[in-house]
Amino acid sequence: xxxxxxxxxxxxxxxxxxxxxxxxxxxxxxxxxxxxxxxxxxxxxxxxxxxxxxxxxxxxxxxxxxxxxxxxxxxxxxxxxxxxxxxxxxxxxxxxxxxxxxxxxxxxxxxxxxxxxxxxxxxxxxxxxxxxxxxxxxxxxxxxxxxxxxxxxxxxxxxxxxxxxxxxxxxxxxxxxxxxxxxxxxxxxxxxxxxxxxxxxxxxxxxxxxxxxxxxxxxxxxxxxxxxxxxxxxxxxxxxxxxxx
Amino acid sequence: xxxxxxxxxxxxxxxxxxxxxxxxxxxxxxxxxxxxxxxxxxxxxxxxxxxxxxxxxxxxxxxxxxxxxxxxxxxxxxxxxxxxxxxxxxxxxxxxxxxxxxxxxxxxxxxxxxxxxxxxxxxxxxxxxxxxxxxxxxxxxxxxxxxxxxxxxxxxxxxxxxxxxxxxxxxxxxxxxxxxxxxxxxxxxxxxxxxxxxxxxxxxxxxxxxxxxxxxxxxxxxxxxxxxxxxxxxxxxxxxxxxxx
Numbered sequence: 021x022x023x024x025x026x027x028x029x030x031x032x033x034x035x036x037x038x039x040x041x042x043x044x045x046x047x048x049x050x051x052x053x054x055x056x057x058x059x060x061x062x063x064x065x066x067x068x069x070x071x072x073x074x075x076x077x078x079x080x081x082x083x084x085x086x087x088x089x090x091x092x093x094x095x096x097x098x099x100x101x102x103x104x105x106x107x108x109x110x111x112x113x114x115x116x117x118x119x120x121x122x123x124x125x126x127x128x129x130x131x132x133x134x135x136x137x138x139x140x141x142x143x144x145x146x147x148x149x150x151x152x153x154x155x156x157x158x159x160x161x162x163x164x165x166x167x168x169x170x171x172x173x174x175x176x177x178x179x180x181x182x183x184x185x186x187x188x189x190x191x192x193x194x195x196x197x198x199x200x201x202x203x204x205x206x207x208x209x210x211x212x213x214x215x216x217x218x219x220x221x222x223x224x225x226x227x228x229x230x231x232x233x234x235x236x237x238x239x240x241x242x243x244x245x246x247x248x249x250x251x252x253x254x255x256x257x258x259x260x261x262x263x264x265x
Numbered sequence: 266x267x268x269x270x271x272x273x274x275x276x277x278x279x280x281x282x283x284x285x286x287x288x289x290x291x292x293x294x295x296x297x298x299x300x301x302x303x304x305x306x307x308x309x310x311x312x313x314x315x316x317x318x319x320x321x322x323x324x325x326x327x328x329x330x331x332x333x334x335x336x337x338x339x340x341x342x343x344x345x346x347x348x349x350x351x352x353x354x355x356x357x358x359x360x361x362x363x364x365x366x367x368x369x370x371x372x373x374x375x376x377x378x379x380x381x382x383x384x385x386x387x388x389x390x391x392x393x394x395x396x397x398x399x400x401x402x403x404x405x406x407x408x409x410x411x412x413x414x415x416x417x418x419x420x421x422x423x424x425x426x427x428x429x430x431x432x433x434x435x436x437x438x439x440x441x442x443x444x445x446x447x448x449x450x451x452x453x454x455x456x457x458x459x460x461x462x463x464x465x466x467x468x469x470x471x472x473x474x475x476x477x478x479x480x481x482x483x484x485x486x487x488x489x490x491x492x493x494x495x496x497x498x499x500x501x502x503x504x505x506x507x508x509x510x
Binding site for chain 1: 281379387405406407
């Protein structure tokens, strides 16, 4: 019995943004533990007969607690199975992949991390927004709109310190976060864009000045990705429809 | 004549971290304009007979000015060729992809952006360092150690504002940047790691407290990626050798 686990990033949604290594891992897996946001086209790379187990992580819906995911991942691998833990975006960008890796490590089980295309960069790109751009942004910062307890984060960087600010998983918490950004020195007229279903056929983009982005984004489905900074103005020239495959 | 350009991220180096869409774009390209850091295994996806044009971007070496790359990209596409502009990491993370997209747009030429696995996340991962991790970092910031004029960036965020700090393309400028981080409130004992040839067989990792990371990294080949923050301590438990494909 030589089990092995792969912690795999599936990218932002478009199946073309799966990596070759992720595809290979899926094709040889006995078990696939996948987040709810993973689409059927990505899952179709798994071989017939593989055990496909949804483990949640859709915002607002019932999902398996992280401790239970860790337990299942360790148990299936310890049984000698080839287990793929398939996660949206990258496993180490708010994906709790580090916790799963530590659980496997503590159990003495071999594992491999396969990074993915992070939604934090690719979803803005799909809306025509480069997170860095000469003359507009020479750095970027990635935060979540609320932590796991629902709290809006403190110690927010101002615009010079942050560069482009990319906000993941915000929707309910976006109004409170915007208030806090304005208090941290962000200009209310800073260009901003919110993107739902980024890289997928149903992608929706709204743009507004920072002070108005939360109401503008309120009607979009979740999860959202919001980009704040001068680069958001490029959405008009570079997107949408200029993103592929 | 219906030319088309693809601005494609090749990922951090490991050919397995190429996306399916990037592979498909390469396989049908007439012309590939590639950065010097792109490896032969990645380039081997191009079809026999494709025109492969190195356009530089290796630190310290002679390389084609950006304006000339833009001109070549536009000219080849305007001739009706299928042109892939292949860039390390992601095209919009310090890749100047936005400038190339605007040049194509100004010329009225169709183009497609294919995001890639960014080195800013995947190279730390390959060293066993998740950029976010429960209890250690709930955000991350990506900067360069020096701008294109060689200047160390100002307005650096402190540790609470930045979360994990990922520093790209630093080597010569790292000592001055570390000084400036200490002045911005970073603890000299903050864990840090520098990684050369991340995700490749020749990968090298050094770890040290922030105050000592520049001398520790001085012997590594460039370009470097340096990670600063409590997550860097995970390198000991989660890497190396636990990264795949």
